[in-house]
Amino acid sequence: MKTRSCQVLVIGGGPGGYPAAIRAGQLGLDTIIVDKHGLGGTCLNRGCIPSKAMIHAATKYEEMAKHAEDDALGISLAETPKLDMGKLVGWKDGIVSKLTGGVGQLLKAAGAEHIAGWANFKNAKTCVVDMDNGEQVEITAEHVILATGSVEVELPFLPFGDKVIGSTDALDLAEKPEKLVVVGAGYIGLELGIAFRKLGSEVTFIEASDGILPLYDKEITRPITMWLKKHKVAVNLSCKAKGMSEKDGMAVLEYEDAKGASQTIEADKILVAVGRKACLDGWGLENMGLDLDNGRFIKVDDQCRTGMRNVWAIGDVVGEPLLAHKATAQGELVAELIAGHRRVFDPVSIAAVCFTEPEVVGVGLTPDEAKAKGEETIVGKFPLAASGRYLSMEAGTDGGFVRITARKSDHVVLGIHAVGTHVSELSGEFALAVEMGARLEDISGTIHVHPTLTEGFAEAALTALGHPIHISAPKK
Structure with missing residues (x-):
């Protein structure tokens, strides 16, 4: 059996693991990343990206089917579109393949080494990797970053199979x-x-x-x-x-x-x-001496440190929210901590998106959650049907809106929620506003581009302040 040593060993190549390895490599740390099921993890191979590709294709198919029934936009099709699931899946797989290949190139460019295989820990700092080529290698590291992710919950009375x-x-x-x-x-x-x-x-x-x-x-x-x-x-x-x-x-x-x-x-x-659960089995967790949080997740502090010195854990394996962007932020943070930087993981809030029909974005507190915390609030809600851009997207009848919840005393934004077509693209602005402690006046006073959906954000702030421009002012 071959033996190796490194400064940083990352287990798991998902949205937490591969950014951790890339950042560690950029910082000049001798880094190895071990992953069995494809760089990019569940998110890139079996979750976020392929599901959004499927949703996009399904939406396009539905839109084309509508044009076969009527010509409301002056566009008509002579017949209903045909669906080839095999080709759809192939197109989806092509996107995944392109992105996973890109991750591999980024790791190489950063100086991090990728080993394809399954790691099994003998102790907190040493694991044996069964490589895809049939060989084994024992790796000992100064620092270990666990990014094993999560797996689908399987119901015991409905085991996965053909049906x-x-x-x-x-x-x-x-x-x-x-x-x-x-x-x-x-x-x-x-x-x-x-x-x-x-x-x-x-x-x-x-x-x-x-x-x-x-x-x-x-x-x-x-x-x-x-x-x-x-x-x-x-x-x-x-x-x-x-x-x-x-x-x-x-x-x-x-x-x-x-x-x-x-x-x-x-x-x-x-x-x-x-739902999903942390991947805790099959890689030797029991040999590492780590503490668990209620037996469900690996317990970490605000720097993603476990109870074992120089063993770190990030992403889904450390608990809610099980979101790819949280894992990425934690991966970058840990790499910088190992390199001697001063960092803590303490976001004000982490935005979440549901790519349903219509889409949902949420960051921070809802009005009910704020009330439960003892906050006295004001709420501004702007219907997207009053947005020219929204109407031009054929989305004026889906009931979409942007809602801002702010503290009444100082107008600091506590939460932003929206539902509607393509509102996922507003999530970055929402998250930034909450993270930076923006007030309603900061949002309403920022000139938002016309015609875009972002105008609805400014109008929601104006509504909370009592003087919206594009809808009637709420009764006091």
Whole structure:
């Protein structure tokens, strides 16, 4: 067996691990990154990027299908577009391949070495890597950065297989399911379920809670609920999946409805999207002497340090929020700490986006959350139907809006939430405003470009101040 040593050993090549390795390499640290399942991790290979590619393709297909039915824009198609799932998946895979190749080049340019294989730790600083070429190498490091990520939650009574699939399998289907049942109406389930509905599948949701997207309030989720109803998507709330059988080549999902009665529903595929959990198994965590947070995540401090000296952990494996951009920020931070920089991970808030129809953006506190913290607030809400840019995008009827929650005493922005077509592109401005401690006057006083969706942000601030320009002033 070969032996190696390095200053920094990164385990996991996802959105936390590869930026950590790149930054460490840039800082002149001798760095090795070990990854088994493809540089870019779940986000790039099996999550964020391929799912957004699928959503984009589904949206384009739906739009083309509309033009085959009417010519409202003066555009018409002679026939309904044809869908080739194989080619769609191939196009998606091409995007993924291009980006993963780019990550490899960036690592090489930064001076970090990539070893393709699976690491198993003997102790906190030494692991044995079973490489993809069949060889083994033992690596000892001064610093270890754990970025093992998360995996899909598999229900014991609905194990993944031919009929029951997770989000990874859903992105690789060679054929569109005519009937799709989605267990879970959180952001993953809704994103994929809506995409398949756009592609023409009959979609039904089974959700255990009493609402979709449980992390958001009813005002935010109402436009999504409207879209689901308009597109004849059945959403069964307060229902619990129980198991699955097969009949005449179809999957039969058994579930308990809101009244406690037993029900069944047939489907070509059952997509289980009930969340993700930290990847803690199979790489020797038990040999490292690390503390866990409630047995679910690796416990770290505000510098991503574990209880073991010079062992760090970042991203999904350290807990909520399970977001790629959080992992990236932590990866860069840890590399700089190892290099001797002074840093702490203490964001005011981390923005989150749901690529549903319409999209949702949230950063900071909702009005109810602010109230629960004892804050007296003022809220400004601007309907995007009053935006010229929004109307020109054929999006004026989806119920979209931008909402700002600010402290009443000093007008400091506590939270920003929006729902609507393409509002994900506003997330950076929202996050910056909250992180920088902006006041309503800072936002309203910044000249926003016309015609863009960002004008809705300024108008929401003006509304909170009581004098909007493009809607009637709220009654005092």
